[in-house]
Amino acid sequence: MINAKINFLEGAVDLKLYSTKKNLTRHLEFFFQNTELKGKRVLDIGGGSGLLSYWAIVNGGSAVCLEPEFDGSSKGIKDSFFHLGKNIGMNPSRAEFEAIKFQDYKPNELFDIIVLANSINHLNEDAVQSVTKDKAARKEYIQYFKKMYNLLNDNGTLIITDCSRHNFFNLFGMKNPLMRTIEWKKHQSPYYWSKLLNNVGFKKKSINWSAPNSFGELGKLILGNPISSFFTLSHFRLEMKK
Secondary structure, three states: OHHHHHHHHHHHHHOOOOOOHHHHHHHHHHHHOOOOOOOOEEEEEOOOOOHHHHHHHHOOOEEEEEOOOOOOOOOOHHHHHHHHHHHOOOOHHHEEEEOOOHHHOOOOOOEEEEEEEOOHHHHOOOHHHHOOOOHHHHHHHHHHHHHHHHHEEEEEEEEEEEEOOOOHHHHOOOOEOOEOOOOHHHOOOHHHHHHHHHHOOOEEEEEEEOOOHHHHHHHHHHHOOHHHHHOOOOEEEEEEEO
C-alpha cells in the first residue's frame, strides 16, 4: 500500500494535476484528516480528474467519481480520470467514473463517505447565489442534501470543502491576489451549509480552515484559523455525520 501511495503522488504530479508531492500530501491530509478509508465506499461529487477517488482506492477503499462533461466541466475530463489511473498503475476495474450530474445519479448501493471538493457551488451555480434569500433556490439545495443523506449508510460521513464568500477582498470589492478568478457570489459560508444540512438530519462534527499549501507547515500553523483565513482564501472544510 505504501508503494501504491507513492505511485499515486508521483503520478499525479507527473501529470501536472498538482504542483508537488509535498503540497498534494498536505491537501489530502487536510481534506481527509482522520477519516478511515480502508474498506469504505466513497462517492466523489464533482471529482474532476479523480485525485480524491484514487486516493481512497490506494488506501483500501472504493470510489465512484461523478463529473459531467458539461455545465462548466473541463472537456476530456473522463480521459484525464483514466489517464491518471493508468499512470499510477491502477486496474481500471477498480475506478468508477460517471459522466453525470449528481441530480441524475441513481446508484444501487449506499456509501460510507460522500465528498465534495470545491464543488458544492457547482451543483447549481444560479441557485447558490441566492440560496440564503430565495426560497426556491434554498429548496433546490435542500433536495440535494436530502439525497446525500439518503445515499449514506448509518453514521456515514459528508465532507465539503470550498471558499466562504465572507472574505476581506470580497468585502471591499477587490480581486483576491491568491485566486484572482474566484467568483465570491457563487459561494456560501460553512455555517450556512451546516445549518441546511442540520435541517435534513445531518449532525455537525467540525469546521476547519486551511492555509495556502505554498505557505508550508508554518503557514498552516499560523493561518489555519477563521480569522487569518478571512484575509487569504476563506477556504474551509466542513464535516457532517449522518
